[in-house]
Amino acid sequence: MEEKNLTERESLELIAQMIRNTQNKLQERSGVPLLVWGYTTVIVALVVWFMISWTGDYSWNYLWFMITVVGGSYLLYSYRHRKPSVKTYIDRVLSQVWLVFGVTGFLVSVLSIFFWNMTVLFLILLLMGMATTLSGLIIQFKPLAFCGTLGALCSFGCLILSPLNSILVFALVFVVMMIIPGHILNYQGRRLNQEEHVC
């Protein structure tokens, strides 16, 4: 950009163009965080279910903390290797939503395993379902909002099923709530970028 004299109209056009360029658009890998957390949760859930079914030892429940380890490692990695970008109001709100629900979910898990016996899978599904729904509403992405709501509603299934079967429902709900919308988000981001390059 040169230091040229602008007319009044050119100034207004420049302002509009720069604002358009910073609009929060779907990127190609927008769904990656959902996929990382979704697949990690499903795999850990299935491993826990299998090991408890096979050994009868409920100590395998400690493996749930691997979700935090893997997810947290991904967050650290993506923060350190992120491309230079902008932070919009929406980015800040989304971060805060997931911080609140994520920390609450973690605390609930810790309390459940070490102190109180509570229907933790129901609580986690409800919390994550609410966070996912809110995220979908904030970014105006209907599949995410719908799948989040579905996940939150299905959480009540954990109240009526046995603890072991609840784990399978838990895994299935995360497929619906995070993995499917994550893939849709990536696909739409990829398609949007291809259309822009053609134009």
Place this chain on the structure above:
Amino acid sequence: MLSELNPLLHSQLRLAVMSILLSVEEAEFVYIKEKTSATAGNLSVQLDKLNEAGYIEIEKGFAGKKPRTACRMTEKGRQAMEEYVRTLREYIHL
């Protein structure tokens, strides 16, 4: 009597920077450089001018091991942009 256009904002690169910062909470130096196609040196000089005028805040830090410079518009900068756009409209409607 028409108001005078703010000379600090009536410059292609500085106006582009302020327009980017108007619609976001924070933008990194490298991002602004990409969007404005400016050289690092020229952009740095213009950001310093806007910072001295109190229109933007510049924060220098690290993301991991990489240095990171982030810019944010101040309330004074926002008001200056509003005034600038209002004045532009007066000129255009003449």
